[in-house]
Amino acid sequence: MLMPVKHWRRHRCDHGAMRFPFARPSPGGPDARLVCAPDPDGPCSQQAVARLVYASRARIEGSVYAGMEAIRASAVRHNPPAGVFTALLHQSGWFLQWKEGPPAAVEKIMDRVLRDPRHQDLQIVHHSNGPRLLPGMWTMAIVQCQDSPAEFARRVRALARARAAGGANQPAAVWRMLSTPQRHPRAALQDDPDAFQRVLLCSASGDGAFALVARLARIHGAEVVQRRFAGPSDLDVGTDYTDIEDGDRVLRLIAMARKGLGLGLTRAFLADYSHLVLLFGDDPARNERLFARVLQACQGLPAVPVLLGAGAGNAADARHFAMAHGRGMVYLPCSTGAENAAGTGEGIARVDPGARWLAVWPALAGMLRVARGANRLPPDHVLPD
Numbered sequence: 001m002l003m004p005v006k007h008w009r010r011h012r013c014d015h016g017a018m019r020f021p022f023a024r025p026s027p028g029g030p031d032a033r034l035v036c037a038p039d040p041d042g043p044c045s046q047q048a049v050a051r052l053v054y055a056s057r058a059r060i061e062g063s064v065y066a067g068m069e070a071i072r073a074s075a076v077r078h079n080p081p082a083g084v085f086t087a088l089l090h091q092s093g094w095f096l097q098w099k100e101g102p103p104a105a106v107e108k109i110m111d112r113v114l115r116d117p118r119h120q121d122l123q124i125v126h127h128s129n130g131p132r133l134l135p136g137m138w139t140m141a142i143v144q145c146q147d148s149p150a151e152f153a154r155r156v157r158a159l160a161r162a163r164a165a166g167g168a169n170q171p172a173a174v175w176r177m178l179s180t181p182q183r184h185p186r187a188a189l190q191d192d193p194d195a196f197q198r199v200l201l202c203s204a205s206g207d208g209a210f211a212l213v214a215r216l217a218r219i220h221g222a223e224v225v226q227r228r229f230a231g232p233s234d235l236d237v238g239t240d241y242t243d244i245e246d247g248d249r250v251l252r253l254i255a256m257a258r259k260g261l262g263l264g265l266t267r268a269f270l271a272d273y274s275h276l277v278l279l280f281g282d283d284p285a286r287n288e289r290l291f292a293r294v295l296q297a298c299q300g301l302p303a304v305p306v307l308l309g310a311g312a313g314n315a316a317d318a319r320h321f322a323m324a325h326g327r328g329m330v331y332l333p334c335s336t337g338a339e340n341a342a343g344t345g346e347g348i349a350r351v352d353p354g355a356r357w358l359a360v361w362p363a364l365a366g367m368l369r370v371a372r373g374a375n376r377l378p379p380d381h382v383l384p385d
């Protein structure tokens, strides 16, 4: 049963209160381990906050990006002083918004948002009290995919039904189910279709991670979903993902732009990725910058991905290993065999992202297999010339 807006503010929560529906404690789940990381954007504490996720049909005319920028202009004026952090997504004609902050402040902002003619049919898909999960004050995203408004609406209804039946997903899981649903036919055969593995790929220079995701998608005949993210100012970064079959499971490979690692929403999901593949290039300074960004993004998270570094060279690998180890993280060097050949680094330039992937894949596949308790051998993700 959906919760129409007119009933929302008087929704009787589990504690019987007739006020804003934030009193229900959120049970722990796989995403409960996501907590706030220190962020230069603003204050962040472990104090319980109200966490609200809603979906609404967008009614903006003209450019979606311009419409989102206009909303951002209001939000960055009003939200941070009130301690409210926000993520806003536009996808398939829908808005999805995740807000966290002191209950009264969230309620006050929502009073205005509810009356805004730029959207309609607002449905609450999550509300709880708990630790802050969004580390940044503002992130917005636009997703381009084959998802239709009707499909998005179906997912909203399914989530609202599950919530009415007592199901309680964490905000990050709700966000993921609505915005990046797993549509691979293989996922439907899994006990839990949402229990697919997620691996993040980032290249130190150029668009190697994106090219690699596109190439693997082509090989597997899979769709590439493109998303654009922006922070509180002009920052505009892209991220693409594809879902490919890996034996009896589905594996999601996500290419992330380097500066995307600094976005609040990215950092809120970092604990969601089991592994982060670093595709290093021929410029040692850029390689070090990428590695530093990764360490910074992971700082303060209780669960972090395992790092796999491809193509850094022995000396850099040893340094990365020590730096990661010092922070309680795992760094696994994956040599392509070429990066040390030239000694000075010229050898690295000749190694394309495909070769780096082939260097990473055996170790990655082995770890993914262990993580899901499988004992079969991984299929070869062979890249054609």
Ligand SMILES: Cc1cc2nc3c(=O)[nH]c(=O)nc-3n(C[C@H](O)[C@H](O)[C@H](O)COP(=O)(O)O)c2cc1C
Pocket (backbone or CB within 6 Å): 071, 073, 074, 075, 076, 077, 078, 079, 086, 088, 095, 097, 109, 112, 113, 114, 115, 116, 118, 119
């Ligand atoms: C989907 C959506 C999300 C919005 N989110 C926020 C928000 O987080 N904070 C905010 O102040 N305004 C938000 N707004 C805009 C408000 O509805 C309202 O227009 C604005 O707060 C008015 O303030 P202003 O006159 O100072 O711009 C949102 C609007 C829409 C359509």
